Amino acid sequence: MSTQNIHLERNAFGQLLLTDADGKGHAITPVRAFPIAAPTENIGLINAEGAEVAWVARLSDLAPEPRKLLEEEMANREFMPVIQRINSVSSFATPSTWDLETDRGPTTMVLKGEEDIRRLTSPALLIADSRGIHFLIRDRYALDSHSKKMLDRFL
Template identity: 65%
Template sequence: MTRMNDYRLQRDAFGRLVLTDADGESHAGVVPVRAFPIAAPDQGIALVDPHGHELAWIDRLTDLPDELRALVEAELASREFMPVISRIVSVSSFATPSTWRVKTDHGETDFVLKGEEDIRRLALPALLIADSHGIHYLIHDRYALDHHSRKILDRFL
C-alpha cells in the first residue's frame, strides 16, 4: 500500500481532485473515503479513483501537511452529510412510521422514521438513525441525551 508522501494532490480547473503518483501519472476525480467514518473519522482514509480502486492511503489526517489536509477535509465535507442529534424534541407517534422533530448540529429539523429497524446500534453507546429519504443521523452517546430524549428513544429501542 502506498503512502501519501509519495504523491501530490491538487484540484484541476473543474474542481476535481487530481492525484499524481511517484511515477508522474495523474489520476483525475479521486475521492477520499473514510475506513471508519464514525469510530475513527480522522484515521484510515483511502483515496480512490472514479472506479473505486484504491490509489493511496492516509493513516492519519493530522500527519498530512496543512494544505493537503485542507484539500482532503474539504472534499470529505462536501460528500458527507450526517447531522448529529443533540435532542429529540418530539415524535408524532410511538408507532411507525412517525415524524421526529430533533435538534442537530445543523439546526432543528423533522424527519420520518419508517420503522424501528432504521435505528441501528453502533459501538455502544452510539446509534445511527436513517430517515425515509436515506439521510443518516448520528447519536454519539444515547446516554448523554437529556431525560426527555432518552425516554422517547427508549420507546423505539
C-alpha cells in the same frame, strides 16, 4: 505512497487530483474505512476505476493544505447530521415524525420503522429516515433526559 509525498489540488471541474511519484495525475475520491469509529484515520484515496491509489493512515500526518482539501471533499460527500436533542415525536408508533436539533441545525425526519434504528458500537446509534438520510447519535446516554425518554420508546 507516503503521506509526506501526497500532492493534492483541484482541477477546473472541481475534482480532487492526486499527483503520484511518477508525476501522473489521478482524479480521486477519499473514502473513510471507519467513518464513525475513526473518522480521521484509515482513508483510502480511490480513483475513478475504483482502485486504491494511496492510503492515509491519519489525517494529522498530512501537511495542512492536502489535509484541508481531503477534509473539504469528505464533508461535501458525507452528510450525516448528529442528533443533539429530540424535541418531540408525533407518535410512538411508526411511521412517526421527529422534531430534532442537530449539529447542522433544526430539522424533522420521518422514522418508517424501528428497524431503521441501528445500534453501532455502544453507545452510538444510526437512524435512517424515510428520505435515506442517516442521522447519528454518538452517545445516547449523553442526551438530555427528555431526548432519552423519547428515544427509549423506540429501542
